[in-house]
Amino acid sequence: MSRFAFTQAPIDASSLAEPLAHDGAGGYATFEGRVRDENEGREVVDLEYEAFEPLAIAEGERIVEAAMRRHGATAARCVHRLGRLAVGETAVWVGVAAPHRAEAFAACREIIDEVKHRVPIWKKERYAGGDSGWVNCRHGDACHRPEAGFDYSRQQALPEVGAAGQARLAAARVVVVGAGGLGSAVLPSLAGAGIGELVVVDHDRVEGSNLPRQPLFTVADIGRSKAEAAALRLAAYNPGVRVTALARRFDAALAAEVVPGADAVVDCTDNFATKFLVNDAAMRAGVPAVLASVYQYEGQLQVVRADQGGSCLRCQWPEATRDGLVGNCEQAGVLGPVPALLGQLQATEVLKLLLDLPGQLRDEVLLVSLLEPGMRRLAAPRHAGCAGGCVRLPGEAAPAPPAGVDLGLPLAAAVRAGYRIVDIREPMECAFEPLPVEGESVPLGRLLDGGLPPDPERPVLLVCAHGVRSRAAAEFLRARGHTAVWSLEGGLAGQAGAH
Amino acid sequence: MPRVRLQYYALLREQAGRQAESIETAARTPAALYAELAGRHGFRLPASQLRVAINAAFADWESELRDGDEVVFIPPVAGG
Numbered sequence: 001m002s003r004f005a006f007t008q009a010p011i012d013a014s015s016l017a018e019p020l021a022h023d024g025a026g027g028y029a030t031f032e033g034r035v036r037d038e039n040e041g042r043e044v045v046d047l048e049y050e051a052f053e054p055l056a057i058a059e060g061e062r063i064v065e066a067a068m069r070r071h072g073a074t075a076a077r078c079v080h081r082l083g084r085l086a087v088g089e090t091a092v093w094v095g096v097a098a099p100h101r102a103e104a105f106a107a108c109r110e111i112i113d114e115v116k117h118r119v120p121i122w123k124k125e126r127y128a129g130g131d132s133g134w135v136n137c138r139h140g141d142a143c144h145r146p147e148a149g150f151d152y153s154r155q156q157a158l159p160e161v162g163a164a165g166q167a168r169l170a171a172a173r174v175v176v177v178g179a180g181g182l183g184s185a186v187l188p189s190l191a192g193a194g195i196g197e198l199v200v201v202d203h204d205r206v207e208g209s210n211l212p213r214q215p216l217f218t219v220a221d222i223g224r225s226k227a228e229a230a231a232l233r234l235a236a237y238n239p240g241v242r243v244t245a246l247a248r249r250f251d252a253a254l255a256a257e258v259v260p261g262a263d264a265v266v267d268c269t270d271n272f273a274t275k276f277l278v279n280d281a282a283m284r285a286g287v288p289a290v291l292a293s294v295y296q297y298e299g300q301l302q303v304v305r306a307d308q309g310g311s312c313l314r315c316q317w318p319e320a321t322r323d324g325l326v327g328n329c330e331q332a333g334v335l336g337p338v339p340a341l342l343g344q345l346q347a348t349e350v351l352k353l354l355l356d357l358p359g360q361l362r363d364e365v366l367l368v369s370l371l372e373p374g375m376r377r378l379a380a381p382r383h384a385g386c387a388g389g390c391v392r393l394p395g396e397a398a399p400a401p402p403a404g405v406d407l408g409l410p411l412a413a414a415v416r417a418g419y420r421i422v423d424i425r426e427p428m429e430c431a432f433e434p435l436p437v438e439g440e441s442v443p444l445g446r447l448l449d450g451g452l453p454p455d456p457e458r459p460v461l462l463v464c465a466h467g468v469r470s471r472a473a474a475e476f477l478r479a480r481g482h483t484a485v486w487s488l489e490g491g492l493a494g495q496a497g498a499h
Numbered sequence: 500m501p502r503v504r505l506q507y508y509a510l511l512r513e514q515a516g517r518q519a520e521s522i523e524t525a526a527r528t529p530a531a532l533y534a535e536l537a538g539r540h541g542f543r544l545p546a547s548q549l550r551v552a553i554n555a556a557f558a559d560w561e562s563e564l565r566d567g568d569e570v571v572f573i574p575p576v577a578g579g
Contacts, residue, residue: 182579270579295509295576316550316557317575332510334578365557367508367573372518376506376571379556 003068003076004060004115006053008083011090020075025097027104031112033092035085043128049082049091050122052164055356063114070441071107072427073098078111080121102431120164120171150238152194165355166194172354173197175258177250177278178268179226180204181334182292184216185343186266186350191234193351197242198234199258202226203249213336250274255281264350267291268343272317279313282306284416290349292342296332298369299342302380303349303361309418309458311363315383338370382457405474407461408489411437419461419486422452424473429465433492444469448476459484467491500525501566503532509574511549515540529553529570530560536572549574 013032020028037044060078068076075097085091094111098104156166174195176186179202190198206214206221206229221229231245248254250269259265259281267278267289275291282289282304289304291313304312345366352360367376407414414437415421421439423430424447435441442451444464452460460477462470462485470487477485488494500523507515515536526532529551536542551558552571564570 178579180579268579270577272575272577275577292579293576294578296513298508298512298576299578300573300576332578339579365573367571369508369518371512377555378552378571378573381557 002057002061003064004057004078004080004119006051006057006080006082008081011079011081011093013090013093013095016077016079016093017095020077020095020097022074022097024099025074025104027098027101029096029098029101029104029108031092031094031108032090033112035087035089035091037087039125042125044087045126045128046084046086047126048084048124049080050124050163051080051082051120052160052162055160056119056121056164059119059356060115063118064111067096067107067110067114071098071103071110071431072441072443073103073107076107076111078115080115080119098427100428100431103427106431106434120168122163122167150194150240155193160357161355169194169351169354170196172263173199173261174350174354175199175201175262175265176268177201177265177274178270179214179216179230180210180268180270181213181294181336181339182268182343182346183230183266184214185340186268186347187216187230187234188237189344189347190266190350191238191241191243193347194238195241195354197244199244199246199262200227200230200234201246201248201250201254201258202230203247209330213334213339250277252277252281259287260285262287263354265289266346266350268346275313279304283312288353290346290353292346294334294339294342297335297338297371298367299338301342301345301349301361301366301368302364303353305353305362308362309382311380311382316365316380335370341370342368402486405471405478405485405487406467406489407486408494411435411463411488411495414461414488418458420455420458421461421463422447423463424470425464433465435463435492436495439463444473447473452477459486461486461488463488463492465491466493501564501568503564503567504569505536506569506571508572509576510544511540511542511572511574514542524564527564528561529558529564532564532570533560533572544574 013030035047064076064078073096078094080092094108096104096108098107152166155161156163172195174190176183176198179187179200187198187200204226206217206224206226208222211217211219216230216233225247227245227247231243234241234243255277265278265282265287267275269275278289279291283306286307288307291304292299292301302313304310349361363379363381365378365380367378421437423435423439423441424444426443430441462473464470467488467490470491474485474487502521502523504521506519512518524532524535526535530546533546546560550573551560552573553562553568
């Protein structure tokens with residue numbers, strides 16, 4: 001039985017609950033979301049749900065699986081209605097069975113929150129006044145209404161996009177750093193695709209020498225802030241997109257302000273110092289980044305899947321890579337279409353990852369030469385030292401792991417340093433005091449039975465309440481030949497004073 | 500002697516005056532090969548500032564070269 005499904009028929013909660021029953025399940029929690037008679041002050045008569053099912057089902061399955069694993073639930077299911085629904089009808093149903101109530105509640109809550117947040121479902125509301133509107137409401141977010149006249153039908157006609165994909169784009173927030181040659185291509189393409197919010201960062205002003213390869217600007221813009229001129233132009237092009245202009249230098253403080261919470265960040269800068277900043281901010285926030293650089297007739301593109309533990313810019317280029325080593329556009333020259341093409345490739349990769357399209361670049365560098373002309377994909381795996389060297393905060397040296405099993409550091413720093421966090425507490429304990437960071441739940445009994453799936457790429461950090469069980473477990477695993485295993489010193493209780 | 504196919508990018512393409520070439524070499528590693536080519540083409544960038552890829556994957560400078568390998572030398576580029 002699938003764990004996430006759509007149905008056109010009314011939801012019958014009792015028949016859905018039946019298959020979840022299990023003698024070991026002492027707790028059973030359900031949630032029902034129903035059609036309300038009002039939205040944003042308007043009286044709703046009925047509504048219609050639409051989704052691009054293959055994409056939405058795959059996402060829904062991932063959500064239910066993850067919640068079950070994280071909370072130790074024995075069974076779970078989520079069903080969402082499609083088609084026309086009257087006020088009061090059940091739109092979505094979640095049921096979870098678990099050994100105890102705490103896990104059941106926690107998993108049920110996570111599933112409904114994540115489904116509302118991540119599964120692209122497009123909703124058409126019919127109001128008392130007779131009019132109607134398609135809305136995509138992410139949980140707690142403002143609704144996005146496409147601008148009249150801006151017609152996405154050609155893009156939506158793609159079977160992989162559809163109304164659901166369009167809704168996903170409308171709910172996305174993308175940060176573009178640099179409004180130069182690359183940005184001139186990236187920004188209109190993303191605005192045209194219907195990205196909900198674009199944040200444009202550039203502290204420079206438009207110069208005459210920019211214009212040949214930066215058609216985002218006109219001669220009338222010379223001397224104006226690039227970020228502001230770009231925002232004005234994009235707002236006129238597609239008023240349905242919210243554009244925020246930040247005419248500031250992209251530094252660590254600004255990065256910390258705009259990158260966390262973004263769906264993607266696009267590096268369109270022209271120097272290594274800023275490229276490393278973009279890379280590091282994305283890695284720290286777990287936000288995917290699409291980076292590109294150009295030189296004369298060629299370019300390089302890299303997609304950093306910081307959200308999936310992928311390789312990053314620092315895996316390819318050492319700390320010592322400095323600006324001035326090879327010329328930039330000003331010194332070495334550049335042919336206009338080169339940044340335009342690389343920028344279009346960046347925009348395409350952003351759309352691919354937002355829409356979950358096939359063929360996404362990951363752990364690769366794409367070399368593009370327009371003289372040849374040709375493209376070459378080079379495998380660029382995560383550097384062995386990446387865990388220690390790639391994600392380093394200013395003033396925070398990556399800890400060299402000690403030889404003994406005890407590792408004393410803040411959990412968040414361990415996550416940034418690339419440790420695989422494994423919570424060995426019992427499900428009950430986890431439910432009462434959830435792990436403060438992303439991690440896997442493998443209760444001690446299961447761990448000792450060989451229940452930790454191996455991942456040779458990442459060192460393991462075991463976590464328990466006080467660091468006693470995790471130390472014993474780490475020593476046990478080391479005796480079995482797992483060398484890259486540590487125990488969080490002092491456990492979660494010892495984290496109170498750790499920063 | 501093993502024959503390798505070479506691809507040059509960015510500054511190296513400029514200095515070599517070509518995008519690609521095929522050569523026979525006694526070099527056993529990309530490091531030795533780059534030193535040989537630096538002499539021939541006047542490459543000024545030190546190998547420590549470059550990356551090398553063999554047969555479509557980034558590789559170590561000390562990996563072993565084989566007959567028929569495609570070797571790509573990649574300088575860092577930052578233009579935008």
